[in-house]
Amino acid sequence: xxxxxxxxxxxxxxxxxxxxxxxxxxxxxxxxxxxxxxxxxxxxxxxxxxxxxxxxxxxxxxxxxxxxxxxxxxxxxxxxxxxxxxxxxxxxxxxxxxxxxxxxxxxxxxxxxxxxxxxxxxxxxxxxxxxxxxxxxxxxxxxxxxxxxxxxxxxxxxxxxxxxxxxxxxxxxxxxxxxxxxxxxxxxxxxxxxxxxxxxxxxxxxxxxxxxxxxxxxxxxxxxxxxxxxxxxxxxxxxxxxxxxxxxxxxxxxxxxxxxxxxxxxxxxxxxxxxxxxxxxxxxxxxxxxxxxxxxxxxxxxxxxxxxxxxxxxxxxxxxxxxxxxxxxxxxxxxxxxxxxxxxxxxxxxxxxxxxxxxxxxxxxxxxxxxxxxxxxxxxxxxxxxxxxxxxxxxxxxxxxxxxxxxxxxxxxxxxxx
Amino acid sequence: xxxxxxxxxxxxxxxxxxxxxxxxxxxxxxxxxxxxxxxxxxxxxxxxxxxxxxxxxxxxxxxxxxxxxxxxxxxxxxxxxxxxxxxxxxxxxxxxxxxxxxxxxxxxxxxxxxxxxxxxxxxxxxxxxxxxxxxxxxxxxxxxxx
Ligand SMILES: Cc1ncc(COP(=O)(O)O)c(C=O)c1O
Numbered sequence: 001x002x003x004x005x006x007x008x009x010x011x012x013x014x015x016x017x018x019x020x021x022x023x024x025x026x027x028x029x030x031x032x033x034x035x036x037x038x039x040x041x042x043x044x045x046x047x048x049x050x051x052x053x054x055x056x057x058x059x060x061x062x063x064x065x066x067x068x069x070x071x072x073x074x075x076x077x078x079x080x081x082x083x084x085x086x087x088x089x090x091x092x093x094x095x096x097x098x099x100x101x102x103x104x105x106x107x108x109x110x111x112x113x114x115x116x117x118x119x120x121x122x123x124x125x126x127x128x129x130x131x132x133x134x135x136x137x138x139x140x141x142x143x144x145x146x147x148x149x150x151x152x153x154x155x156x157x158x159x160x161x162x163x164x165x166x167x168x169x170x171x172x173x174x175x176x177x178x179x180x181x182x183x184x185x186x187x188x189x190x191x192x193x194x195x196x197x198x199x200x201x202x203x204x205x206x207x208x209x210x211x212x213x214x215x216x217x218x219x220x221x222x223x224x225x226x227x228x229x230x231x232x233x234x235x236x237x238x239x240x241x242x243x244x245x246x247x248x249x250x251x252x253x254x255x256x257x258x259x260x261x262x263x264x265x266x267x268x269x270x271x272x273x274x275x276x277x278x279x280x281x282x283x284x285x286x287x288x289x290x291x292x293x294x295x296x297x298x299x300x301x302x303x304x305x306x307x308x309x310x311x312x313x314x315x316x317x318x319x320x321x322x323x324x325x326x327x328x329x330x331x332x333x334x335x336x337x338x339x340x341x342x343x344x345x346x347x348x349x350x351x352x353x354x355x356x357x358x359x360x361x362x363x364x365x366x367x368x369x370x371x372x373x374x375x376x377x378x379x380x381x382x383x384x385x386x387x388x389x390x391x392x393x394x395x396x397x398x399x400x401x402x403x404x405x406x407x408x409x410x411x412x413x414x415x416x417x418x
Numbered sequence: 419x420x421x422x423x424x425x426x427x428x429x430x431x432x433x434x435x436x437x438x439x440x441x442x443x444x445x446x447x448x449x450x451x452x453x454x455x456x457x458x459x460x461x462x463x464x465x466x467x468x469x470x471x472x473x474x475x476x477x478x479x480x481x482x483x484x485x486x487x488x489x490x491x492x493x494x495x496x497x498x499x500x501x502x503x504x505x506x507x508x509x510x511x512x513x514x515x516x517x518x519x520x521x522x523x524x525x526x527x528x529x530x531x532x533x534x535x536x537x538x539x540x541x542x543x544x545x546x547x548x549x550x551x552x553x554x555x556x557x558x559x560x561x562x563x564x
Contacts, residue, residue: 356482358426365421
């Protein structure tokens with residue numbers, strides 16, 4: 001986002017962060033005697049009252065199973081459940097709600113595509129292309145497929161800045177490439193990848209592409225049609241919604257070709273012991289009783305994010321990113337890992353004096369929650385030659401004052417370990 | 419800041435900065451690799467055992483201050499001990515960390531790690547070198563804190 005765009009977004013109505021903070025009950029609490037400063041949003045975001053109440057309301061007043069009852073409650077909740085599917089479709093600008101499959105999260109969405117779409121098309125010698133900054137959930141499912149089929153996993157290298165070079169993508173795409181799966185926004189580096197260009201390159205060779213949008217949907221406007229994505233995966237819990245619920249968007253022409261992921265109730269049209277006819281997408285991929293209250297909570301989360309405005313959230317977080325980056329560069333011995341030009345509100349760093357784990361403990365004493373570790377991205381840590389990093393990640397409710405608390409605490413690390 | 423001072427005592431900071439016996443041991447009779455997959459801490463422990471006694475012990479690795487200091491102090495404490503004494507020491511140390519026992523004389527320098535008790539998420543950092551030591555003794559090649 002350019003500074004011009006930020007200015008425009010911020011002045012298009014004032015961003016009242018204190019009013020938004022009041023929507024999140026947990027932000028009232030203290031940790032270790034200090035007001036909670038929650039900077040572990042890339043791991044999971046906190047929940048606004050509207051999400052908590054939607055889930056509570058569902059269980060307290062509306063609950064029953066869906067898709068199977070003739071009675072009032074089942075009919076009503078089925079309608080609400082399906083309305084969230086429509087809501088998700090609008091949120092991603094998917095052409096149809098039938099292209100929205102509910103899953104447990106990004107991990108399950110990727111595994112579903114690996115199993116039901118890619119596996120049947122893969123043979124020995126074929127290739128799958130990912131990048132060097134994938135989270136384990138976008139590495140391991142493909143390795144499992146490669147082990148089973150004799151296909152090869154190819155990896156687009158990560159530059160020192162934490163970016164990938166489109167030249168490398170062009171070089172690695174070839175007639176053996178069957179599938180491309182790329183993280184939209186890196187959880188460990190914050191890099192926003194040039195996914196539209198990557199998709200264009202892949203499509204030029206007839207190769208379908210999945211985007212791992214776990215870190216993208218909470219922070220930037222995603223339009224699957226404009227991007228040209230064939231599949232798009234994300235998790236509810238990083239979008240201020242409940243855990244255990246996620247989404248897979250897939251183009252209908254592909255979903256229709258796919259075999260089921262799991263067998264069970266709700267995913268069939270007719271069953272006999274001789275032969276089972278599968279339901280149409282998306283039901284084909286939703287075997288068994290789903291996470292009903294999770295879907296209701298996800299709907300409330302999307303409503304919440306849209307009411308604040310993704311453009312405004314992005315601008316606010318970008319301001320925090322610039323402010324924190326400037327402050328952190330003043331901390332002696334601190335090095336930021338991931339300096340992409342196009343970056344979301346994630347700052348991974350290491351310090352000469354202290355290991356990330358020690359940094360995490362010291363910050364925790366000041367009520368600051370950050371992630372310290374490998375971010376489920378061990379190959380990436382190896383790439384940067386660090387055993388682990390500390391990571392600060394921002395959400396719509398964080399403030400510059402909180403960044404100041406962080407900076408003070410980082411200087412404390414220097415004093416203690418210096 | 420008092421809990422922090424208790425955790426990061428001078429002795430610990432010193433062992434972290436200047437780890438003792440930090441080298442590969444030529445002619446080791448036992449060795450093992452320890453790994454904490456959660457945070458990426460890694461430690462290699464090397465032993466030379468003769469007649470049921472630890473005649474030399476060293477380590478290498480990359481970890482937080484707690485695991486580095488714990489490994490460094492461990493190698494100091496175990497030099498020249500019998501395997502039986504080593505096991506007793508580990509049991510005492512473990513009890514100390516999980517709050518089952520108070521510090522006592524026989525723990526010696528290991529006592530400086532008592533502050534870890536106030537930080538349950540860090541206990542594994544302190545015990546990783548010891549688990550790795552035990553794995554080496556039992557001729558297992560790897561230990562994890564999972
Ligand atoms: C980039 C990225 N992809 C995938 C995942 C996996 O998401 P989940 O654990 O919700 O399935 C995460 C979250 O940890 C992530 O950050």
